[in-house]
Amino acid sequence: MGKKRRNNGTRERVAKRPCPLQAAGIEDIDYKDIELLRQFITEKGKIIPRRITGLSARSQARLTAAIKRARNAALLSFAYGYVYQDESHD
Amino acid sequence: MIKSYYEFVVISDGSLTNEENKTVLDRHKEVITKAGGKVVAEAVWGRRRLGYHIQKKTHGIYHILYLQADGAVIEAAEKQMGYDEQVLKYFVVQVDSVEEAKKEFESLKADPAKNAKLVTDVLGA
Numbered sequence: 001m002g003k004k005r006r007n008n009g010t011r012e013r014v015a016k017r018p019c020p021l022q023a024a025g026i027e028d029i030d031y032k033d034i035e036l037l038r039q040f041i042t043e044k045g046k047i048i049p050r051r052i053t054g055l056s057a058r059s060q061a062r063l064t065a066a067i068k069r070a071r072n073a074a075l076l077s078f079a080y081g082y083v084y085q086d087e088s089h090d
Numbered sequence: 091m092i093k094s095y096y097e098f099v100v101i102s103d104g105s106l107t108n109e110e111n112k113t114v115l116d117r118h119k120e121v122i123t124k125a126g127g128k129v130v131a132e133a134v135w136g137r138r139r140l141g142y143h144i145q146k147k148t149h150g151i152y153h154i155l156y157l158q159a160d161g162a163v164i165e166a167a168e169k170q171m172g173y174d175e176q177v178l179k180y181f182v183v184q185v186d187s188v189e190e191a192k193k194e195f196e197s198l199k200a201d202p203a204k205n206a207k208l209v210t211d212v213l214g215a
Binding site for chain 2: 030032034035036073
C-alpha cells in the first residue's frame with residue numbers, strides 16, 4: 001500500500017455545488033411528496049447519503065425525516081424487493 | 091387549553107366501498123367532536139397501493155382530516171382508531187396552518203409528479 005502524498009500547496013480547489021433542494025427553492029419537504037422523495041432513495045429503499053446527494057445538512061435532515069414519515073404512512077416501503085419477492089413494486 | 095392544528099391521516103382498508111369508508115370516517119369524526127376537537131377540513135387521497143402489506147392488505151384508502159384539537163383529543167381518537175379493524179393505519183402530524191397544508195396537498199394531488207425530475211433538472215445531468 002502506497003502512502004498518498006498530500007500536496008496542500010497546489011491542490012486545486014473544487015467548486016462547491018449548490019444544494020439541489022435549496023437551488024430549487026424547496027424549504028419544507030412534505031412527506032406526501034413521494035416522487036420527490038423517491039429520487040433520494042435507492043432501489044431497495046435506502047436513504048442515499050449526503051456525500052452523494054450533495055444536499056445541505058439542513059435539507060438532508062429534513063429529507064430524512066420526511067422519508068421516515070412516508071415509510072410509517074406506508075407511502076414508501078422500508079425495504080423494496082425483500083419481503084414480497086413474487087410481487088412487482090413500483 | 092392550547093389547541094393546535096393537526097393533519098390526521100387515516101388509512102382504511104382498501105377493500106371497503108366508498109360508502110363503507112364513509113361510515114368508518116364518520117364514526118371517528120364523532121369521537122373527535124365528542125372529545126372536544128373540531129374537524130376543520132378534509133381531503134381525500136383515494137385508493138393507493140401500500141408500500142408494504144398491512145394486515146395482509148395491499149391497498150388502502152387514504153383520507154386526511156385537518157383538526158383543531160389538543161393532546162387529549164388526539165389521544166382519544168388514536169385509541170379508537172386502534173380498536174377499529176377497518177382502519178389499517180393512522181398517522182398524525184402537527185401543522186402550522188390548515189389552509190396552507192390543504193392547499194399544498196391539493197396542488198400535490200393535482201400533479202403528483204411535479205417534483206419527479208427535480209434533481210436531474212437542477213443538476214443538469
